[in-house]
Amino acid sequence: MSGKTVLVSGGAGYIGSHTCVELLNAGYEVICVDDLRNSKEQVMERIERITGKQPIFFRIDLCNYDALDRVFHSYKIDAVIHFAGLKAVGESVEKPLEYYSNNLNATINLLRCMELYGVNKIVFSSSATVYGNPKTVPITEDADRWCTNPYGWTKYMSEQIISDWCVANKDASAMLLRYFNPIGAHKSGLIGEDPNGIPNNLLPYICQVSAGKLEYLRVYGDDYDTPDGTGVRDYIHVVDLARGHINALKYLDGASGCECVNLGTGVGYSVLEVVKAYSEACGKEIPYKIVGRRAGDIATCYAATDKARELLNWQAELNLHDMCASAYNWQCKNPNGYEQ
Ligand code: NAD
Numbered sequence: 431m432s433g434k435t436v437l438v439s440g441g442a443g444y445i446g447s448h449t450c451v452e453l454l455n456a457g458y459e460v461i462c463v464d465d466l467r468n469s470k471e472q473v474m475e476r477i478e479r480i481t482g483k484q485p486i487f488f489r490i491d492l493c494n495y496d497a498l499d500r501v502f503h504s505y506k507i508d509a510v511i512h513f514a515g516l517k518a519v520g521e522s523v524e525k526p527l528e529y530y531s532n533n534l535n536a537t538i539n540l541l542r543c544m545e546l547y548g549v550n551k552i553v554f555s556s557s558a559t560v561y562g563n564p565k566t567v568p569i570t571e572d573a574d575r576w577c578t579n580p581y582g583w584t585k586y587m588s589e590q591i592i593s594d595w596c597v598a599n600k601d602a603s604a605m606l607l608r609y610f611n612p613i614g615a616h617k618s619g620l621i622g623e624d625p626n627g628i629p630n631n632l633l634p635y636i637c638q639v640s641a642g643k644l645e646y647l648r649v650y651g652d653d654y655d656t657p658d659g660t661g662v663r664d665y666i667h668v669v670d671l672a673r674g675h676i677n678a679l680k681y682l683d684g685a686s687g688c689e690c691v692n693l694g695t696g697v698g699y700s701v702l703e704v705v706k707a708y709s710e711a712c713g714k715e716i717p718y719k720i721v722g723r724r725a726g727d728i729a730t731c732y733a734a735t736d737k738a739r740e741l742l743n744w745q746a747e748l749n750l751h752d753m754c755a756s757a758y759n760w761q762c763k764n765p766n767g768y769e770q
């Protein structure tokens with residue numbers, strides 16, 4: 431498919447920007463649509479510094495159907511990668527209508543435009559959150575799905591909407607990618623994760639502790655049924671994750687119907703193992719305190735990776751040290767994120 435044009439929704443965001451780099455390096459034309467509600471336009475220039483090419487960028491809210499229609503009307507688009515959405519679990523519990531409205535309308539508007547302009551291929555950012563509290567690990571794609579928060583339900587519902595759209599459109603093909611825990615940054619240190627305010631997720635929080643912006647990490651619980659009592663997750667390097675999208679596009683080229691695939695490493699690490707790996711990567715101790723469990727957290731979550739290998743010919747290549755070292759490099763080079 432290289433040489434073809436891919437519309438990337440949410441392409442200025444954390445995973446979207448890394449995927450734009452991989453797409454441009456692989457020879458795709460990239461049209462990025464993002465309203466920058468959780469990202470910065472400087473990302474586009476950083477992408478150009480890495481790849482020598484800039485995506486075509488439109489600052490558009492995907493909930494604005496007419497604006498999106500104008501983009502589809504103006505370009506011949508071959509495929510869509512749909513990242514745009516709100517993603518904070520806790521916030522989704524406080525603002526469920528905002529989450530349902532944004533995440534579902536964005537998905538529906540994209541599919542409506544795709545249908546109108548004959549664009550048949552979509553890769554969708556889903557999440558391991560659709561598995562809820564898994565009965566067994568590693569989690570296979572046919573495991574039961576059940577969500578515990580509105581954010582998760584928007585992923586569950588978007589998966590259903592896309593799957594139904596494929597049933598109704600015989601030429602359509604979709605890949606629902608269920609990400610585990612993306613961390614790390616591009617090796618250039620030019621793009622990375624730039625959360626607003628105090629981070630909720632483990633790695634961005636550790637990064638800010640290492641930079642002296644936060645005093646210590648709170649480890650949420652050491653009484654889980656895991657080897658050291660702290661939560662175990664499948665952390666995956668964001669560049670490996672981004673590469674997975676290229677493989678998904680290639681797969682869709684010869685496919686019809688809707689498939690779902692886990693993107694993880696298949697290996698689980700505990701919070702304390704991540705703290706140790708990050709300390710080694712940055713050469714500093716990361717102070718932490720054990721506190722109570724965080725509401726809604728589960729003990730253990732990691733992916734079965736066979737389907738990704740078999741269907742997409744993809745597997746993760748970078749290890750936990752690469753993830754921590756690249757996150758530290760990004761943090762050092764951009765202490766205030768994209769704000770200079
Ligand atoms: P991000 O917030 O960095 O990127 C999402 C982008 O979408 C942002 O740039 C934001 O401005 C944009 N956006 C949101 N609503 C929009 C709208 N209505 N119109 C236009 N742009 C809009 O998040 P990310 O970490 O890069 O995640 C990308 C996708 O992957 C999301 O759908 C997220 O739910 C999913 N995901 C992320 C993780 C994770 O841990 N980061 C895990 C699983 C799934």
Ligand code: UFG
Nearest residue numbers: 557558559609610611630631632635648649650661701727
């Ligand atoms: N943790 C801490 N202290 C912190 C932050 C996190 O101890 O300050 C622990 C958590 O308790 C958990 C682990 O670190 O055991 C990972 O927590 P994250 O918040 O980084 O990630 P989650 O697994 O809770 O959730 C993430 C995304 C979700 C997504 C899910 C599966 O935030 O959106 O991965 O993909 F659904």
